[in-house]
Amino acid sequence: MKPLRKQGIILFTVLALVLVACGGAAEETVEETTPEVVESLESPAVTTASTVDTGVGVTAEACPEAIGGIPTGADPTKGCIYLGLLNDYTGPYGPLGPALETGQRAFWLWANQTGGVGDYSVAIVEGFDTGYNPQKHLEGYNAQRDSVAAIAMSLGTPQTLFILDNMDADNMIAAPMSWYSGWSYKSVDKGLVIEFGSAYCADGMNAVDWALANYPVEVKTIGIMGYAGDYGGDYAKGVTAAAEANGLTVAWEYIVPSPEFDVAQAVGLMVTKPVDAYFPAIGPTHMAQVAGGALQQGLMPLSMMAAPSFNDAFVREGFALEQLFNSGSMYLMAFVAPYEAETTGHGVMRATLTSMGIDSANTFIVAGWASQHHLKGVLEAANKGGDLSRAGIRRAAGSVYVDSDGMMPTRELGQNRADAESFVAVPDGTIASGVRLLAGNYVGPSAGGYDWESGPCS
């Protein structure tokens, strides 16, 4: 007999023996992984139950006192609901990831101190660094899926889409940190993504409408640059739609995936085909390089930035482009009213942050905080319905009224309709948050006339 074949047989024999021998030990894992799939997403969830079923990620033991260096504010007499966190610490949103996380942790600190969710406090586990990469995002999801009831933040559109099938199989819902218009439609998100704020697509339309109505210089030719498959595509769709409606010329569209965005090429476009206004939906690092590069070529067109393109560091003293961002040619679409806004939610947030010793008015802390309101609403509904298993939470997310203390419009989740009320702001170094709100809950004629029930823009 060939030695190889002989070895193969030995190997298989050993394998088989060990498999049989270990058979008993592995048995108890069966029930844990057998998935329970929700029969109907439309089935009524919000009933009042006396006992609460729980599942993965919900424990009778109390939450730890602090995770990630921030207190959870958990009640030691209550159980704990764990939430996953897929954050970016090293990729293009690396500069913003920690701020988002601080906002989220601060939110649950406040929520736990004010009663938590039924008999439970809520804690976000240690964040997983996804590097804004879909593959690592999935790895992070797999690392956390067996220990969390839902995901507090899944950063990025393509990344979240990438794990959607797995989320579906696990009945895992997630709050996104992305405003893709698809999140509002079950055909795209399978009812799993708990969206908040206006979609990029609506922002894109409102950006065009607002600029035409309010910018002192006439805009005729525009350019669009953005990250493909990401908010760039969605924002570009909105901008294109509004440009068409208003008879503007789109001179160029530079939409490439974020890892391939070439600043030299973007600047090259602005030089070779000058425009009156451009609509960037890129990351902050690239934004500064593009704006600075264009300026060095003597170009300073109107720039209507999608929210993720801006970082309040741009208007801080000592930043080389401070003057440019304060020059009145740069505007941004904000996802939520800035730190200083006068709503109940903003007030509570400011008080909580101050009590934590955080005096930063960073826009991304606000975004992080705001992102958790709807998730809390869903968890509360699930608790009320007596089912805090993942399937129960998913069912609850299918139809629930959520409110954010005035931070965002009150709305019903699970409706196939995207939000269109945008915030328009201008960078302003004299304000703590770095942005001054110019228009809140703004809906321009393009977004107003658009049929939002028709499905996602891109």
Next chain:
Amino acid sequence: MIIFLQATVEGLSLAAIYSLVAIGFVLIYKAMEVLSFAQPALAVVGAGIISSLAVDRGIPFWLALFLGVILTGILGLLIERTFLRPMVGEPVFSVAVLTIGIDILLRTVLDSWIGINPKYMGDPFPTFGNFGAVNIGGVNIKYLELAALITAIILIIILSIFFRKSKYGIAMRATSYDQEAAMAQGINVGRIFGLVWMIAGILAAFAGFFITGGFNTLSQFSFISALRALPAVVIGGLDSIPGAVVGSVIIGLTQGYVAYYQLTFESFVGFSFGNGFSVVAPYIIMFVILIFKPDGLFGTEEVERV
């Protein structure tokens, strides 16, 4: 036409930067037959030192630049002494991999210092007049680009005088020609190796500054720009300094023209080369040239001896 000139200026300034790194590669290769993959790391470390001195410590920029360049040179010297010296006589492959190790070492320390927010050099270029550019007949030339061009030309002139006239320069030429004969002539070859690394470090630091100066900023990805000097060296031939310069010009201009004309060209021919093409174009050129001239355009052919 103005756009063409603009692309040419951008390309030439890139060429200047690449040639600084490329000459460092060639010097080390000529003297020791070592291909140093640590060169791009030295460039960004140089930029890091300048930034930390000028911005974090508040030292006047010109002094910081001077100190940064010298310190990077000394770092090169130290690397040669500690890591390269024990490897004399080892196979080229081992030494090349070793320099990859050095590259990882240097960049890890630097990356941890950079963090996630890009660093500025504190240079005077962005705040000059019209945000640091001069307009000549419609062509915008950034002061930074101008400085890179002038610095590269001056350094190349200084180096060629150094090799022709000074005692050490002549000794270096002798060493690169025949190591053993040089030793027999009483040249301290070890000292020459150190000197070569020091010069390479100084050149790299200048390149590092021009890569990251102005709005370009120093980030964890800056080294990729310096790495593009590698195809320049290969195109020119590993052991030829004029080759390194020519190679750099080829690579720089390619990148400049691709950045400005790729999209126009693609819409003309109706075929896309793909996103980020300007970044791979140099490598494709290098690939093609190596197929036809395995020793580069100016490299010496190896003769086999049995």
Next chain:
Amino acid sequence: MVVIESLKFNNVTLKFGGITALNDISFEVKPKKLYSIIGPNGAGKTSIFNCISGIYRPTTGTVKYGDNNINELRPDEVASLGIARTFQNIELFENMTVLDNILIGCHRQLNYGPISSLLYSKKVKKNEIQARKNAEEIIDFLEIEQFRYSYIMSLPYGVQKRVELGRALAMNPDMLLLDEPAAGMNNEETEDIARFIIDIHEEMKKTIIMVDHDMNMVMDIAEEVMVLNFGEKLAEGVPAEIVKDKKVIDAYLGVS
């Protein structure tokens, strides 16, 4: 058994840039001869070997082995015709054992590809055991048993020379090119090598071309001798004639 062929140089000239390494060289080595090429350093002896084994291409002229124009072949194709060689500055594979070096010599006789290698099929096994037997015979013949598992770098020079001879023999060649087999050896080692060469020639009936500048050994064992100087052929003939040739004596005395 393949018919043993004769080797013919027809007006071979070899130039490197401005230097002429070989100038219009012609000679013939008949089958089963022990032919020797002598000459001072730089005379072009090794260049002749390099022209035979395909490392250098003659600038003009042809090298024929039987009907084959071997000046057009790659080194491995030349080797496949049954021409083995050793090198002046020992080109053994230093990171391997003596046994492995000799087994590499058997490369040509092993008839299977890399995929079979990977799977180690029955055929491979049979082949390998046969090769191992052949290798052992050569080890026996050259009396290097105690070095079988030693790494080359750890061996003395004389033994390395013997191993290299063994590696060439392992190819089971018809013609053996020996480049200074006795260089750098003491008298005793030289005698050993001479004995091996004679055995190879007489018992194994192989054609041998030997390059050396040790006149004594060459004159003792060679059947025919060619003398080179500065790339030119000075003389050719049986040893007894050559030692009397005035040009040869001049050249040798002039150099050494």
Next chain:
Amino acid sequence: MRGRPNLYTDYQKESSIFSNNTQKSWFGILVTLSVAFCFLASDYWILLLTTSFLIAIAGWGLNIVSGLAGQINLAHGVFIGVGAYASAVIGGVATSSVIGFELDMIFWLPLAGVAAAIVGLIIAPITVKLKGLNLALVTLALVFIGSHLFSNFKSVTGGAGLGRKVATLKLFGVNLERGIEIGTLYLQKNQILYLVCLLTCIFAGLGVKNLVRSKAGRAYSAIRDGDIAAEALGINIFRHKASAFALSSFYGGISGALFFTVSGGVEPGTFSLLYSITFVAIVVIGGAGTVLGPLFGALFYTLFPALIQFFLHIFEIGESSLPLNLGQLERLLFGLFIILFLIFEPRGLWGIWFRLRNYFKAWPFSY
């Protein structure tokens, strides 16, 4: 006969993989332990070891072309990528943006290797002409050209920043995505993958061992140590360099197919220069040109982060008190290990093991 390691009673024994019963039983014990591991260890450790096996396979691949045949290849990651995408296309699910045929693992696993090998052969006419540093530089260019193609070949790769899902785990028509029940035994997906990778790893290792103890392996080493002498011995350099590249790519392709099946998705940005260089470093640290080296290197690479944490724990060093974060510390030490091994132990971990083994063979009689 025991205790006399270099005494063989016949040639068959001498050329076999395990020359004595002690070695054979050690191998058996190791395999048994490895199989048992997946039922005893936590998911974390199972994943870690699965990764080690796959890195070892890729490492062996690189070792064939670089360690054995001495051809520097800085683009091994590209071949791994080719394997990953081949398997994703053959075994993956088609979506609106990417193609996929949802075939069985018995198709996609070998074909992934074959696809990578074919790419290796296609570029062989270029690579075999070059030697040493020039070859290294061409492969460097390959890294950039390869990742450019990966990023832009969207119907296959999903595009940069987006990526695609990989092959589904289906073997002999049985879908294993949700685990499988065999009688009373329940195997989770990660346990199945662990066993598949272990098995592949064992066969890959035996393959390398077979290679070095027969014609092709010896020819590769000959080319590495002296290509002129090798040619003079009748070794066709072109064919052997090309076959070394093809075999190496085959291993890389197999590894890539399984590697990304374990992570679930693959994004073109993965196949960067650093990714390829990591494999070079793993082979160097493990011991280039040796059979066990890449396995040692792979285990070292995947386990040393855990080791660092262990030491930090023992010496009660808090993560926050370090000047670098853990990831950076790992990278720093990794770089340092490359340097230290090259300077002090060019034969890598294998060299250390070799000396230890010889020491204990002679124990208690030291020389």
